[in-house]
Amino acid sequence: MAAIEIEGLRKEFGADTVAVDDVDLTVEEGEVFGFLGPNGAGKSTTINLLLDFIRPTDGRIEVFGTDVQEDPLAVRERVGVLPEGYGFDPLLGREYLEWAIETKDADDDPDELLDLVGLADDADRYATEYSKGMQQRLAFAMALVDDPDLLVLDEPSTGLDPNGMTTMREVVRERAANGTTVFFSSHILSEVQSVCDRVGVMNDGRLVAVDTIEGLQANL
Numbered sequence: 001m002a003a004i005e006i007e008g009l010r011k012e013f014g015a016d017t018v019a020v021d022d023v024d025l026t027v028e029e030g031e032v033f034g035f036l037g038p039n040g041a042g043k044s045t046t047i048n049l050l051l052d053f054i055r056p057t058d059g060r061i062e063v064f065g066t067d068v069q070e071d072p073l074a075v076r077e078r079v080g081v082l083p084e085g086y087g088f089d090p091l092l093g094r095e096y097l098e099w100a101i102e103t104k105d106a107d108d109d110p111d112e113l114l115d116l117v118g119l120a121d122d123a124d125r126y127a128t129e130y131s132k133g134m135q136q137r138l139a140f141a142m143a144l145v146d147d148p149d150l151l152v153l154d155e156p157s158t159g160l161d162p163n164g165m166t167t168m169r170e171v172v173r174e175r176a177a178n179g180t181t182v183f184f185s186s187h188i189l190s191e192v193q194s195v196c197d198r199v200g201v202m203n204d205g206r207l208v209a210v211d212t213i214e215g216l217q218a219n220l
């Protein structure tokens with residue numbers, strides 16, 4: 001069974017914007033899949049559709065065999081998401097983790113996850129006082145709660161320093177080695193290149209290529 005099966009997916013905003021234009025895509029279980037494309041290509045919209053945060057104009061998506069429109073909660077239970085531009089409220093870093101753990105009815109140790117992303121010393125500070133990079137680490141730690149079967153990362157390097165990026169890559173590799181499927185969206189080729197098995201290239205709402213990095217480079 002595929003981790004993600006997308007068929008004839010289309011999303012229009014108003015009469016003039018086709019954000020996602022007839023996309024078909026299969027991501028296999030255990031793959032680290034790169035979703036590459038410039039800003040405005042339709043990557044975030046696809047992710048929002050994948051979790052049923054918004055409804056498609058046409059088409060369907062299955063995650064581990066479950067239709068997201070039929071059972072969004074069952075899908076979200078198995079998915080950890082690092083959304084783009086997560087908005088933080090004045091809660092402590094640890095409180096955010098505790099909240100994410102409670103929401104997923106999981107039994108992770110908040111301090112262990114904070115330590116994993118390098119925030120052990122900042123657990124008792126307000127997330128609103130964090131730098132952008134620290135906020136991104138925190139959002140990443142929240143996505144890791146309950147060891148999701150599918151990890152969805154939308155522009156995960158936003159605001160991250162090189163160290164943060166290295167940590168993120170290491171954790172992604174480690175989770176993937178343990179069977180987690182990763183859907184890694186980015187507008188930066190070198191980022192997906194360094195961790196992904198295959199890459200789908202989005203442009204103007206269309207999925208214009210799906211290949212291994214080697215295959216894509218051969219066609220450049």
Ligand code: ADP
Pocket residue numbers: 013017018019037038039040041042043044045046
């Ligand atoms: P990406 O994530 O690749 O940068 P998006 O999926 O965010 O691209 O956007 C794709 C297109 O859809 C863009 O033209 C964007 O302005 C438009 N779009 C995205 N969300 C909305 C929305 N809620 N309302 C109107 N237009 C939107």
Ligand code: ADP
Pocket residue numbers: 039040043044045084085
């Ligand atoms: P991205 O790089 O993911 O496209 P944006 O800053 O364009 O990031 O979008 C951030 C959020 O705003 C997303 O949830 C997206 O759906 C929404 N959005 C993007 N473009 C528009 C738009 N033209 N009108 C309304 N909402 C939009």
